[in-house]
Amino acid sequence: MKSILQCLICILLLTNCTKTNNNHDYGFYYWRSTFNLNKNEQQTLNKSKVGNLYTRFFDVVKQNDQFLEVGIININKEISTDKKIVPVIFITNETWFNIKPNDIQFLAVKINERINKIHSNHKLNLENEIQIDSDWTASTKNDYFKFLQALKQISKKNITCTLRLHQVKDKLQTGIPPVDKMYLMCYATSSPLENQEQNSILDVRTLKSYLRNLEDYPIKLDIALPIYSWGIVTNHLGKKKLINALTAEELMQNKNFKMINKNNFEVLKDDFYFGLYLNKGFKIKIEEIAEKDIIESLNFIDGKLDYPFHIIYYHLDERFTKNYNTLFQ
Incomplete structure (x- = not known):
C-alpha cells in the first residue's frame, strides 16, 4: 500500500509540473498581411479574455535616407470582432542609424497619420494604445527613446513597445525605454541561419539564461509566447x-x-x-514549438514576476492554434 501511495504522489507531482498557471488571461498578435479571420480563428479569438487584438499595421524601413512604410495591412471588409485593435508598427533598427532630430519628429508624425488613415478608412475600434516593435541596441537607444516620446506627444495615446531577451539581460547597456508597459518577446532565442541543434524559435534553456534576472526589470510586462x-x-x-x-x-x-x-x-x-x-x-x-516548452517557459516566468500579466500568443492563425488545444481552454 505504501508503494502505491508513493507512486500516486509522484504522478501528481509530475502532472503539476506540466501544468501552467491558469490565472493569466491570454490574447493574440495578428501578423498577416491581409486581415481575414476564418470561423475557427474567430472562435479561438472569442474564447480569449484579453480585450485587445495586437495587429501589425505596417513596417517602417529606411532606404537611401528615406523612411518607407511597407507591407501596409490589407483590410478587405469590416473587422468583425469585439476586441479592440492595437496597432503594432515594426521599425527596423537600421532606421535609427544617423537619424536627425527633425527626422525623429517627422517619422512620429507620419506613423501617426498612417495609423489614423487606416483607422478612418475601415472604421476600426482602436484601443488607446500604439505598440512599437523595434530591436534597438545600445548605439540606437537614445534616438529610439526620443521617438517613443515624440509619438506619445503627437498621438496623445499610450505608447508601448516590445522587449527582446538580450535587452533584458543587457539592460544597463541597452537602456530602459520611456514607456509604462512593455511586451516581452519570449522567442527568437537564436538565429535560424546558424548551424545549431537547438530550436531557434524557442530554446527553453537559452530563455532561462537570458531571463535569470527578469524580476529586476523595472517596467511592467506582458508576455509574448510563440506558437508559430x-x-x-x-x-x-x-x-x-x-x-x-x-x-x-x-x-x-x-x-x-x-x-x-x-x-x-x-x-x-x-x-x-x-x-x-x-x-x-x-x-x-x-x-x-512543443506545448511543454511553452508551459515550462511560462512557469519559469511566473516564478520571476510577482504581478499579474497577460499572455499574448504570436500569432493568430489556425495553422498554429489547432496544435495547442490545452493552451486555449
Missing part, C-alpha cells in the same frame, strides 16, 4: 533561407519530400515549393 513554425532550407553550398509557417505535417503529406528524422526532410524533386524553387537534395529543418 518555419522551415529552414539549406542548399548544396550550406546557404540557408526561411519558409515561414511551414510544418512537418505539410512535408509528410507531400511525396516529393523524404523524412530523414522527426524534424528534418530532404527534397526529392526539383520544383517550386512554398514560393521558393528547391533543388533535389536540399535539406529542410522544421522548427515547431
Whole structure:
C-alpha cells in the first residue's frame, strides 16, 4: 500500500509540473498581411479574455535616407470582432542609424497619420494604445527613446513597445525605454541561419539564461509566447533561407519530400515549393514549438514576476492554434 501511495504522489507531482498557471488571461498578435479571420480563428479569438487584438499595421524601413512604410495591412471588409485593435508598427533598427532630430519628429508624425488613415478608412475600434516593435541596441537607444516620446506627444495615446531577451539581460547597456508597459518577446532565442541543434524559435534553456534576472526589470510586462513554425532550407553550398509557417505535417503529406528524422526532410524533386524553387537534395529543418516548452517557459516566468500579466500568443492563425488545444481552454 505504501508503494502505491508513493507512486500516486509522484504522478501528481509530475502532472503539476506540466501544468501552467491558469490565472493569466491570454490574447493574440495578428501578423498577416491581409486581415481575414476564418470561423475557427474567430472562435479561438472569442474564447480569449484579453480585450485587445495586437495587429501589425505596417513596417517602417529606411532606404537611401528615406523612411518607407511597407507591407501596409490589407483590410478587405469590416473587422468583425469585439476586441479592440492595437496597432503594432515594426521599425527596423537600421532606421535609427544617423537619424536627425527633425527626422525623429517627422517619422512620429507620419506613423501617426498612417495609423489614423487606416483607422478612418475601415472604421476600426482602436484601443488607446500604439505598440512599437523595434530591436534597438545600445548605439540606437537614445534616438529610439526620443521617438517613443515624440509619438506619445503627437498621438496623445499610450505608447508601448516590445522587449527582446538580450535587452533584458543587457539592460544597463541597452537602456530602459520611456514607456509604462512593455511586451516581452519570449522567442527568437537564436538565429535560424546558424548551424545549431537547438530550436531557434524557442530554446527553453537559452530563455532561462537570458531571463535569470527578469524580476529586476523595472517596467511592467506582458508576455509574448510563440506558437508559430518555419522551415529552414539549406542548399548544396550550406546557404540557408526561411519558409515561414511551414510544418512537418505539410512535408509528410507531400511525396516529393523524404523524412530523414522527426524534424528534418530532404527534397526529392526539383520544383517550386512554398514560393521558393528547391533543388533535389536540399535539406529542410522544421522548427515547431512543443506545448511543454511553452508551459515550462511560462512557469519559469511566473516564478520571476510577482504581478499579474497577460499572455499574448504570436500569432493568430489556425495553422498554429489547432496544435495547442490545452493552451486555449
